[in-house]
Amino acid sequence: MNWLKQLFSRSRFYNDLSDEMQQHLEEKIEELVATGMSKKEATAAARREFGNITLIEEDSRTIWRWPSIESFFADLRYALRTLRKSAGFTITAIVTLALGIGANTAIFMLLDAIRLRSLPVQDPQELAEVRITDSGHQGMGNNQQYGELTRPLWQEIRDQQQSFSGVFAWSVNLRYLGRGSEMRHFHELRVSGDFFRVLGVLPFRGRLLMPEDEGACPMTRAVVSYPYWQSDLGGRDLSPAIKLVVDNELVEIVGVTPPGFFGMVVGQGFDIAVPFCEPKEGLRRDTFEVSVMGRLKPGGTMQRASTEMDALSAGAFEATIPPGRDTRWTETYKHFRLAAYPASTGVSSLRDYDRSLFLLLGIAGLVLLIACTNLANLMLARASARRREMAVRLALGASRSRLLRQLLTESLLLAATGAAMGIALAQSLSRLLVWSFSTEGASVTLQTVTDWRVLLFAVGVAALTCVVFGVVPALRATRAEPISAMKTGGRGTTAGRERFSLQRLLVVTQVSVSLVLLVGALLFVRSFRNLMTFDPGMRESGITEAFLGFWQSNLPRERWADFQRELLDEVRSVPGVLNAATTTNAPLLGSSWEHGIRIGSQEGNSKFTWVSPDYFETMGIPVIQGRSLTPEDTASSPRVALVNETFVRRYLSGANPIGQTLRTSPEPDYPATVYEIVGVIPDTKYNDLRSQTPPMTFAPASQFPGQGPWTVVMIHSNLNPAAVAAAAKRLIAEKHPDVLTQFSDFQREIRDGLVEERLMATLSGFFGLLAALLAVVGLYGVISYIVAMRRNEIGIRMALGASRRDVVAIIVRQTLVLLALGVGLGVVLALAAVRSASSLLFGLQPNDPLAFAAATALLVTIALVASFLPARRASRVDPMVALRYE
Amino acid sequence: MRKSEQRDLFPGALEMMILRTLKRQPLHGYALVQHIKRTSNDLLQIEEGSLYPALQRLLKEELVKAEWGISATNRRVRIYKLTVAGTRHLEREVSSFERMLEGITRVLARGES
Numbered sequence: 001m002n003w004l005k006q007l008f009s010r011s012r013f014y015n016d017l018s019d020e021m022q023q024h025l026e027e028k029i030e031e032l033v034a035t036g037m038s039k040k041e042a043t044a045a046a047r048r049e050f051g052n053i054t055l056i057e058e059d060s061r062t063i064w065r066w067p068s069i070e071s072f073f074a075d076l077r078y079a080l081r082t083l084r085k086s087a088g089f090t091i092t093a094i095v096t097l098a099l100g101i102g103a104n105t106a107i108f109m110l111l112d113a114i115r116l117r118s119l120p121v122q123d124p125q126e127l128a129e130v131r132i133t134d135s136g137h138q139g140m141g142n143n144q145q146y147g148e149l150t151r152p153l154w155q156e157i158r159d160q161q162q163s164f165s166g167v168f169a170w171s172v173n174l175r176y177l178g179r180g181s182e183m184r185h186f187h188e189l190r191v192s193g194d195f196f197r198v199l200g201v202l203p204f205r206g207r208l209l210m211p212e213d214e215g216a217c218p219m220t221r222a223v224v225s226y227p228y229w230q231s232d233l234g235g236r237d238l239s240p241a242i243k244l245v246v247d248n249e250l251v252e253i254v255g256v257t258p259p260g261f262f263g264m265v266v267g268q269g270f271d272i273a274v275p276f277c278e279p280k281e282g283l284r285r286d287t288f289e290v291s292v293m294g295r296l297k298p299g300g301t302m303q304r305a306s307t308e309m310d311a312l313s314a315g316a317f318e319a320t321i322p323p324g325r326d327t328r329w330t331e332t333y334k335h336f337r338l339a340a341y342p343a344s345t346g347v348s349s350l351r352d353y354d355r356s357l358f359l360l361l362g363i364a365g366l367v368l369l370i371a372c373t374n375l376a377n378l379m380l381a382r383a384s385a386r387r388r389e390m391a392v393r394l395a396l397g398a399s400r401s402r403l404l405r406q407l408l409t410e411s412l413l414l415a416a417t418g419a420a421m422g423i424a425l426a427q428s429l430s431r432l433l434v435w436s437f438s439t440e441g442a443s444v445t446l447q448t449v450t451d452w453r454v455l456l457f458a459v460g461v462a463a464l465t466c467v468v469f470g471v472v473p474a475l476r477a478t479r480a481e482p483i484s485a486m487k488t489g490g491r492g493t494t495a496g497r498e499r500f501s502l503q504r505l506l507v508v509t510q511v512s513v514s515l516v517l518l519v520g521a522l523l524f525v526r527s528f529r530n531l532m533t534f535d536p537g538m539r540e541s542g543i544t545e546a547f548l549g550f551w552q553s554n555l556p557r558e559r560w561a562d563f564q565r566e567l568l569d570e571v572r573s574v575p576g577v578l579n580a581a582t583t584t585n586a587p588l589l590g591s592s593w594e595h596g597i598r599i600g601s602q603e604g605n606s607k608f609t610w611v612s613p614d615y616f617e618t619m620g621i622p623v624i625q626g627r628s629l630t631p632e633d634t635a636s637s638p639r640v641a642l643v644n645e646t647f648v649r650r651y652l653s654g655a656n657p658i659g660q661t662l663r664t665s666p667e668p669d670y671p672a673t674v675y676e677i678v679g680v681i682p683d684t685k686y687n688d689l690r691s692q693t694p695p696m697t698f699a700p701a702s703q704f705p706g707q708g709p710w711t712v713v714m715i716h717s718n719l720n721p722a723a724v725a726a727a728a729k730r731l732i733a734e735k736h737p738d739v740l741t742q743f744s745d746f747q748r749e750i751r752d753g754l755v756e757e758r759l760m761a762t763l764s765g766f767f768g769l770l771a772a773l774l775a776v777v778g779l780y781g782v783i784s785y786i787v788a789m790r791r792n793e794i795g796i797r798m799a800l801g802a803s804r805r806d807v808v809a810i811i812v813r814q815t816l817v818l819l820a821l822g823v824g825l826g827v828v829l830a831l832a833a834v835r836s837a838s839s840l841l842f843g844l845q846p847n848d849p850l851a852f853a854a855a856t857a858l859l860v861t862i863a864l865v866a867s868f869l870p871a872r873r874a875s876r877v878d879p880m881v882a883l884r885y886e
Numbered sequence: 887m888r889k890s891e892q893r894d895l896f897p898g899a900l901e902m903m904i905l906r907t908l909k910r911q912p913l914h915g916y917a918l919v920q921h922i923k924r925t926s927n928d929l930l931q932i933e934e935g936s937l938y939p940a941l942q943r944l945l946k947e948e949l950v951k952a953e954w955g956i957s958a959t960n961r962r963v964r965i966y967k968l969t970v971a972g973t974r975h976l977e978r979e980v981s982s983f984e985r986m987l988e989g990i991t992r993v994l995a996r997g998e999s
Binding site (some may be wrong): 016017019020021023024026029030049050051052055056057059060062063376471838 | 914915916920933934935938939941942946954957961962963964967988
């Protein structure tokens with residue numbers, strides 16, 4: 001470590017050097033004295049010949065240094081000193097940067113957690129998911145969330161595949177834990193036996209599930225996640241005595257998964273993992289419930305795995321054809337193809353928010369840009385204040401690059417501090433973002449962490465900001481002509497136009513970018529408002545949705561329909577309940593139920609809902625033609641149905657629908673049935689506010705062929721939903737302690753579905769206002785600066801008879817020019833930018849004139865107010881005072 | 887930045903002469919200047935402004951080493967000595983210089999004829 005030694009012995013070296021040179025000089029003098037010169041003459045001559053001793057010493061020393069690094073440290077010390085001296089500027093700059101970088105980093109952290117980060121398992125990049133190409137199965141059979149294949153298909157793949165060193169299947173479900181009215185939800189992860197082994201997940205306690213745990217239902221062993229073990233089992237040691245009632249069966253907890261493991265779904269952890277089991281009645285072939293994944297063999301590629309999956313598709317689908325379907329359905333099914341897709345990042349429904357998040361990242365980036373522009377303006381102002389300092393240093397021989405380096409060190413210091421604080425801030429901001437995605441029904445459990453990607457992002461952003469606010473002012477500052485700078489000292493009557501033009505350009509940019517953001521914000525706010533006030537064609541407020549489950553009551557199947565009616569009657573007897581009805585599918589909350597139908601010679605699909613007679617009245621849906629359902633429509637009476645207007649338009653082309661018949665395609669449990677249309681209802685939204693209304697059919701609950709031991713009751717009441725829920729829950733718990741009851745406020749649930757829109761409206765609104773504020777502050781600063789620079793000119797004008805009003809007009813006119821340019825440019829930019837957001841909007845066009853007009857008006861108003869202040873100050877200039885400076 | 891050294895000849899010439907001089911005998915700074923001046927018949931005048939930075943460069947590259955000693959005039963001086971690396975470096979430099987000189991001489995001679 002030679003250089004290290006040099007570093008420490010350097011001061012001795014330097015002393016040696018000066019001693020040595022001193023000796024040299026003396027020797028020289030002696031010599032000269034020996035030739036007959038006087039001591040004084042000799043000293044002078046020797047010194048003359050020797051030259052600048054300090055300089056030589058310094059030159060000799062630099063040999064031992066790393067000039068770039070050492071001068072960097074000197075710059076750093078100098079920058080620290082300068083920044084400490086102007087604390088106000090420094091704090092403004094750092095806070096601005098910290099907020100800007102923090103907001104950007106927080107959004108990026110969320111994107112990173114949702115999309116970029118790999119699963120916390122062994123070699124996640126080797127994981128592949130096997131799916132049907134183009135998601136062709138969507139809408140066929142029963143589809144579960146994240147369910148891509150059926151269990152029989154999974155077995156085919158497991159037995160046939162060669163490309164993977166191991167394969168596994170999994171599904172996630174919301175199931176019930178405990179008994180009767182004490183039951184509560186838990187997140188179940190259902191896995192094939194090899195799941196944990198293929199993923200390379202090791203137990204934290206006990207053991208994890210293994211292939212021998214698979215078998216006939218019911219399952220008796222399960223493992224729990226670490227968070228669940230901590231929160232619900234209190235972190236107790238496992239023992240065979242700890243048993244949980246999972247889905248009405250006693251299971252033993254045999255192990256705990258490691259703390260970081262959350263399953264395969266990013267953003268939704270699991271509580272209990274249970275092995276696949278085989279029910280007595282066999283596996284369903286029409287329920288797409290599992291996701292199948294595999295680990296590529298060493299050296300294997302996704303491409304090769306895909307090819308292999310494609311090759312075994314025909315056989316696999318042929319072998320697993322669901323029974324009881326019509327030929328069209330079966331043909332479609334047989335022609336599905338399988339392919340392998342990368343699965344290193346798991347799956348997540350949060351990825352639907354991608355576009356919003358990228359948009360927010362863009363918005364936050366633009367806000368940061370505006371903030372940086374303000375900083376650049378401040379730096380420019382500082383630069384002109386330091387013109388003399390720079391001029392003196394240039395005159396003394398400093399090179400321009402050396403000065404540039406020093407000024408940039410200052411910006412770098414600001415940016416680095418801002419970035420460090422921004423990263424710290426982003427930790428809590430990102431948690432706040434995650435929290436804002438959670439709703440009462442579905443909590444998002446997402447760990448945002450500061451990994452290398454996040455750090456790289458923050459550093460990149462900081463570097464970029466540094467360039468934006470540091471480089472141009474630095475170039476500007478070091479371009480000073482020493483002579484003119486020192487001569488005038490910045491006291492001309494009007495300052496150079498050229499120097500303002502950059503600041504003007506910056507302000508115009510700010511105004512235009514903030515206009516874009518304001519327009520965007522107004523669009524999102526208006527879109528959200530449209531959704532909130534949108535009439536879906538049915539009653540939303542005052543409705544309570546109740547889920548009643550009676551699978552623990554041990555009733556025979558024949559009693560289910562009757563028991564459901566009894567429960568409904570009990571609910572209706574609760575004081576304050578105006579009306580109540582059962583339904584097989586609650587509207588507007590995302591779930592969908594469809595059957596294939598045939599009307600005459602036409603084939604098609606319709607949504608199907610089986611409801612009790614008072615459903616339409618409860619939900620405030622009028623029957624516009626024919627009759628509603630009545631208690632006389634019983635299990636034994638002719639099959640009848642109501643349809644909506646879209647159904648009539650699509651399948652009956654305007655003919656009188658009453659008395660027409662429709663026939664459903666056969667499905668297991670749902671034999672082909674002919675329904676007579678007895679009534680028509682107007683179009684209402686189906687499962688989502690945004691989608692077009694599909695054809696819909698409503699049939700009597702009493703004729704529902706697929707009755708299960710559960711029902712959904714929609715309750716209309718004039719009391720508050722919580723009170724109704726409490727009363728009904730108490731009543732049912734008293735009479736039927738085995739019945740599970742869950743109540744929710746229908747309107748609140750619908751609004752929870754608008755979480756993305758709410759987030760976009762709030763955040764874009766916040767960023768839009770912030771951008772406008774920053775731009776106005778920038779404008780104010782520049783106008784103030786211009787006023788200060790034009791003091792002399794204004795003084796002269798006033799001395800020559802200009803009135804205060806004239807002076808205000810001059811300044812305001814200048815503002816107006818800047819504003820007009822900014823707004824004009826902003827409108828053009830906004831028109832181009834909002835197109836990318838059009839699919840996120842509801843009930844308005846992206847070029848919504850109201851949003852554009854309101855944004856412009858808002859911006860212009862506050863900008864004029866902001867510029868009026870410096871203008872008034874200018875008009876108060878006392879000509880005598882202003883001119884005395886000359 | 888200021889140029890750290892004014893080179894009268896060509897890059898490396900001063901170092902080469904210092905090394906050559908030190909090969910004959912260890913010397914201190916003043917004696918080095920005197921020796922080069924004398925040997926070159928006053929044709930070459932080494933400036934102190936160039937000498938000390940050059941000596942520091944040689945020290946840093948460990949081609950020479952320095953020790954405090956007493957000079958002939960009974961003065962406490964820093965005496966420079968050639969190291970093994972210095973000897974080798976000098977040989978290499980001299981031979982490459984000679985090749986260069988030969989080349990230049992040939993070109994000049996051809997130009998004359």
